[in-house]
Amino acid sequence: MDSTILVVDDDKDILDIIEIYLKNDNFNVITAQDGLIAMDKLEKNNIDLIILDIMMPNLDGIHACLEIRKKEKIPIIMLSAKDDSSSKILGLNVGADDYVTKPFNPLELVARVKSQIRRYSQFNMERPQSKEEIVIDDMIINTASREVFIGEKLIELTPIEFSILEVLANNRGRVLSTESIYESVWKEPFYNAKNTVAVHIRNIREKIEINSKDPKYIKVVWGVGYKIDK
Structure with a gap:
């Protein structure tokens, strides 16, 4: 070397x-x-x-x-x-x-x-990025294989968890309401499903965040929704 x-x-x-x-x-x-x-x-x-x-x-x-x-x-x-x-x-x-x-x-x-x-x-972020990949700092979301890596570590997400993360990643910088996340992922009208989304996001954060109290990726905007910063 x-x-x-x-x-x-x-x-x-x-x-x-x-x-x-x-x-x-x-x-x-x-x-x-x-x-x-x-x-x-x-x-x-x-x-x-x-x-x-x-x-x-x-x-x-x-x-x-x-x-x-x-x-x-x-x-x-x-x-x-x-x-x-x-x-x-x-x-x-x-x-x-x-x-x-x-x-x-x-x-x-x-x-x-x-x-x-x-x-x-x-x-590293200077490399050409595949159209099938979303790169956020050291997290790579492969939309084709539906796999998530942080560094070299494969993060095991359920299909719903992956879909939620993908929606947030595709809308970096935007705050998405619980309703819009639910309707984008479940493909059905939102009805009293706030806790459902919240539980899934909590599970995602436990898997991808080093410190859930000071999250690096998924941020909560209280009273509004969730976002991933650009």
Whole structure:
């Protein structure tokens, strides 16, 4: 491989270990020991993926990730000694693609790097989009096979759930009422079916959202309906 990985961690021993294993797999490696140095190296080099520690001096990984996401869509793997779910959710919500807790197996980290680069190369938004696909961030809705992928993960939806998601995706930026969703999917007049739609949307969100309390895809517009942002 000739991909270039930016590894950011204030622990020199961890930097050295990651660099050795990545170079053994023919990756180019650039290192930095805090977020500010990382931002500078990102500006001056063509980086394909970033491994980013959370706890660092000057600019921590969370704020560095937020700054990077203002300009770059490249994969980011967060490193952290914290393995609680709230820390993982925070890391993913600020834009990380994956989250690895310390101590970690270097071979597993390299495998995750390969997976993220492969996913990004295959699914990044600059690629020509099939007429049979709707791409929303890292979610791909294939209207021909009626399959949904988030990254490389296949999301198992029922036929009704898929149809609801497809209707919302085809109307990105528009708020759809419960009535219009029901009539589009069930192909019959709406009659006291508000709860039916709500239950299906709740089930969809549980399957596609990392954090249902702070949804990335399907948003509720209270008193009006549901939407997927453009």
